[in-house]
Amino acid sequence: MAKITFITTDNKTITLEGTSGSVMQLAVDNSVPGIDGDCGGVCSCATCHVHVAPEHQTKTGEATEIETDMLELNDYANEQSRLCCQIEISDALDGIVLQVAESD
Numbered sequence: 001m002a003k004i005t006f007i008t009t010d011n012k013t014i015t016l017e018g019t020s021g022s023v024m025q026l027a028v029d030n031s032v033p034g035i036d037g038d039c040g041g042v043c044s045c046a047t048c049h050v051h052v053a054p055e056h057q058t059k060t061g062e063a064t065e066i067e068t069d070m071l072e073l074n075d076y077a078n079e080q081s082r083l084c085c086q087i088e089i090s091d092a093l094d095g096i097v098l099q100v101a102e103s104d
């Protein structure tokens with residue numbers, strides 16, 4: 001079980017608990033604003049864009065090449081960016097804080 005906190009673009013804090021599946025699915029299932037997951041998690045829409053604080057990046061591991069390529073196309077991406085459909089929930093994520101990224 002991992003407690004995962006989302007900070008929305010209007011600075012609301014939403015903390016959810018998950019055990020499996022992707023962080024995007026957890027967010028969509030709980031209607032976290034700004035996480036849409038339009039492509040269903042196949043890394044082709046970037047509507048699940050979040051920023052991971054540097055001190056939490058070891059919890060998520062590295063982005064894949066496909067994910068990095070997708071993020072390069074995104075105006076709001078920075079070195080803290082991840083697509084949260086590509087982050088699997090595990091105990092390792094417990095306590096992570098994710099800032100929901102701006103979008104157009």
Ligand code: FES
Nearest residue numbers: 039043045046085
């Ligand atoms: S849900 Fe589409 S890229 Fe993550």
